[in-house]
Amino acid sequence: MKVGIIGAGSIGLLFAAYLSKRFDVEIYTRTPEQSFEINKFGICVQKGSERTISVVKAYPISEWRGLEDFTIITVKQYQLKEIIMHNNKLASMPKNLLFLQNGMGHLKLLDNIRAHNTYVGSIEHGALRENPYTVSHNGEGITNVAVFNGNSQPLIQFIAFAPKDFPIILKENYYEMLVNKLMINVVINPLTAILRVKNGELVQNHFYFQALKNLFSEASSILKIENKEFYFDQILNICRSTAENRSSMLKDIEAGRLTEVDAILGYILEEAKRQKRSAPQIENLFFLIKGKEREQGGV
Amino acid sequence: MKVGIIGAGSIGLLFAAYLSKRFDVEIYTRTPEQSFEINKFGICVQKGSERTISVVKAYPISEWRGLEDFTIITVKQYQLKEIIMHNNKLASMPKNLLFLQNGMGHLKLLDNIRAHNTYVGSIEHGALRENPYTVSHNGEGITNVAVFNGNSQPLIQFIAFAPKDFPIILKENYYEMLVNKLMINVVINPLTAILRVKNGELVQNHFYFQALKNLFSEASSILKIENKEFYFDQILNICRSTAENRSSMLKDIEAGRLTEVDAILGYILEEAKRQKRSAPQIENLFFLIKGKEREQGGV
Numbered sequence: 179m180k181v182g183i184i185g186a187g188s189i190g191l192l193f194a195a196y197l198s199k200r201f202d203v204e205i206y207t208r209t210p211e212q213s214f215e216i217n218k219f220g221i222c223v224q225k226g227s228e229r230t231i232s233v234v235k236a237y238p239i240s241e242w243r244g245l246e247d248f249t250i251i252t253v254k255q256y257q258l259k260e261i262i263m264h265n266n267k268l269a270s271m272p273k274n275l276l277f278l279q280n281g282m283g284h285l286k287l288l289d290n291i292r293a294h295n296t297y298v299g300s301i302e303h304g305a306l307r308e309n310p311y312t313v314s315h316n317g318e319g320i321t322n323v324a325v326f327n328g329n330s331q332p333l334i335q336f337i338a339f340a341p342k343d344f345p346i347i348l349k350e351n352y353y354e355m356l357v358n359k360l361m362i363n364v365v366i367n368p369l370t371a372i373l374r375v376k377n378g379e380l381v382q383n384h385f386y387f388q389a390l391k392n393l394f395s396e397a398s399s400i401l402k403i404e405n406k407e408f409y410f411d412q413i414l415n416i417c418r419s420t421a422e423n424r425s426s427m428l429k430d431i432e433a434g435r436l437t438e439v440d441a442i443l444g445y446i447l448e449e450a451k452r453q454k455r456s457a458p459q460i461e462n463l464f465f466l467i468k469g470k471e472r473e474q475g476g477v
Numbered sequence: 478m479k480v481g482i483i484g485a486g487s488i489g490l491l492f493a494a495y496l497s498k499r500f501d502v503e504i505y506t507r508t509p510e511q512s513f514e515i516n517k518f519g520i521c522v523q524k525g526s527e528r529t530i531s532v533v534k535a536y537p538i539s540e541w542r543g544l545e546d547f548t549i550i551t552v553k554q555y556q557l558k559e560i561i562m563h564n565n566k567l568a569s570m571p572k573n574l575l576f577l578q579n580g581m582g583h584l585k586l587l588d589n590i591r592a593h594n595t596y597v598g599s600i601e602h603g604a605l606r607e608n609p610y611t612v613s614h615n616g617e618g619i620t621n622v623a624v625f626n627g628n629s630q631p632l633i634q635f636i637a638f639a640p641k642d643f644p645i646i647l648k649e650n651y652y653e654m655l656v657n658k659l660m661i662n663v664v665i666n667p668l669t670a671i672l673r674v675k676n677g678e679l680v681q682n683h684f685y686f687q688a689l690k691n692l693f694s695e696a697s698s699i700l701k702i703e704n705k706e707f708y709f710d711q712i713l714n715i716c717r718s719t720a721e722n723r724s725s726m727l728k729d730i731e732a733g734r735l736t737e738v739d740a741i742l743g744y745i746l747e748e749a750k751r752q753k754r755s756a757p758q759i760e761n762l763f764f765l766i767k768g769k770e771r772e773q774g775g776v
Contacts, residue, residue: 461691
């Protein structure tokens with residue numbers, strides 16, 4: 179089975195390296211320079227003190243023809259529009275597309291996409307790109323996937339072939355799967371990024387914990403979450419089990435990069451607007467993060 | 478006229494030094510060590526490249542008998558209870574007390590204070606304590622004062638004698654005077670402290686400006702402010718005219734000290750509770766600042 183990976187950030191590199199053990203993988207990069215380096219050095223995965231190199235063919239994104247059996251789109255939400263425009267202009271309609279963006283803001287872009295089957299996923303791996311061809315796999319996790327549009331068979335087949343040390347789990351309901359991840363991101367990401375603290379601090383410091391509770395309450399109400407206790411306990415468990423980790427938004431802020439605040443808080447603000455309700459805490463944090471991106475020249 | 482100054486932080490030192498040009502000033506310090514140093518070196522005021530030394534008698538606070546004609550209490554709000562307990566146990570009732578705390582949380586402590594006349598004030602000076610006997614006078618400003626309880630004559634007399642380069646202005650309405658200062662503190666202090674930015678950034682960065690506007694709206698509604706445009710314009714003017722300054726709360730956070738968040742945001746939260754209304758943005762910022770104090774060991 180031929181698998182295409184679009185985007186060669188931390189997640190793109192991680193998927194390309196692991197999946198290349200079982201599939202014929204090609205990775206598409208934003209810059210020709212990065213393709214050159216991956217073709218020269220392979221993809222290097224650093225996990226603890228272990229270092230493995232995988233040989234993967236790399237091409238600049240402009241060369242993507244959509245001919246693979248299965249294509250995984252790993253770019254950030256704010257880069258997705260461009261990829262979808264490219265996809266919709268391809269000579270032949272792509273077969274199976276799996277989208278791995280954070281948040282839920284990208285779903286509206288997927289409604290009219292040109293593909294036989296469209297899937298979405300959410301990732302629980304911890305990964306950090308060290309250089310154009312090296313990714314550090316800090317946190318072993320799973321990938322949840324679900325059907326967004328179309329037939330589940332190709333997805334089931336893909337999962338069955340995936341390597342055992344890189345588990346991919348089929349979920350029945352894409353909406354529940356993404357809401358679940360979104361709630362985790364909404365609560366942990368902006369607070370850790372603004373406070374510049376590790377995940378564990380949000381439950382260890384009882385003032386931060388109060389802020390977390392209030393934020394959870396506002397977000398879960400806008401998202402009309404019914405089983406609140408389940409979601410809340412899950413967030414606390416993640417704060418505890420990843421206590422020493424820095425959230426992706428914190429890392430983005432520290433590195434002066436754009437964050438995924440539009441995909442995460444922006445989505446909830448749109449949802450609140452649609453419901454004609456206010457979300458004062460989320461709006462406040464949204465502006466603080468956007469301002470921080472701007473202050474650091476990330477825009 | 479004998480003037481007592483209680484507290485020898487930046488404001489206490491500044492007032493003692495300037496007022497000693499016209500009055501017989503005594504300053505009371507929290508620690509005997511600080512009295513010793515002030516008695517040895519005098520109070521040193523650094524203003525630009527100019528450095529002046531004033532000879533002022535200093536005593537530990539335990540020696541305060543309340544016998545001065547006019548006493549100015551410059552300690553932080555969270556140190557005020559102790560001073561008031563001391564005051565209410567003095568053998569003779571003090572004549573005139575002027576309280577210079579930030580916020581409005583201290584007003585309820587002043588209702589039953591033992592003194593002939595009680596005044597309150599708000600300061601617009603920029604000052605930073607460099608060491609136990611040196612204060613840097615960074616921003617020239619004025620001191621607004623008003624009667625809280627009692628007779629205005631002693632206050633008017635005090636103002637008339639005050640040195641011309643240290644203006645003290647009588648205000649008719651203490652509540653309006655303090656609300657005005659509180660609104661400035663509520664909006665500028667917590668945002669600059671959490672974001673770690675200078676005052677000007679709040680109006681130069683349009684995302685921060687949105688956060689400022691929303692916060693102003695919530696706070697002015699709880700404080701039932703009628704002339705909102707006047708207050709809002711004033712805050713913008715202060716952000717612009719002090720663009721390069723770091724707010725007092727930011728300086729406290731940077732130095733790992735306790736902030737005045739209880740006096741500032743805490744007061745509005747109490748007010749909201751009394752009105753049975755919610756103040757989600759203010760509550761969120763309150764917990765973030767309290768948590769930051771705790772994280773840095775300031776408690």
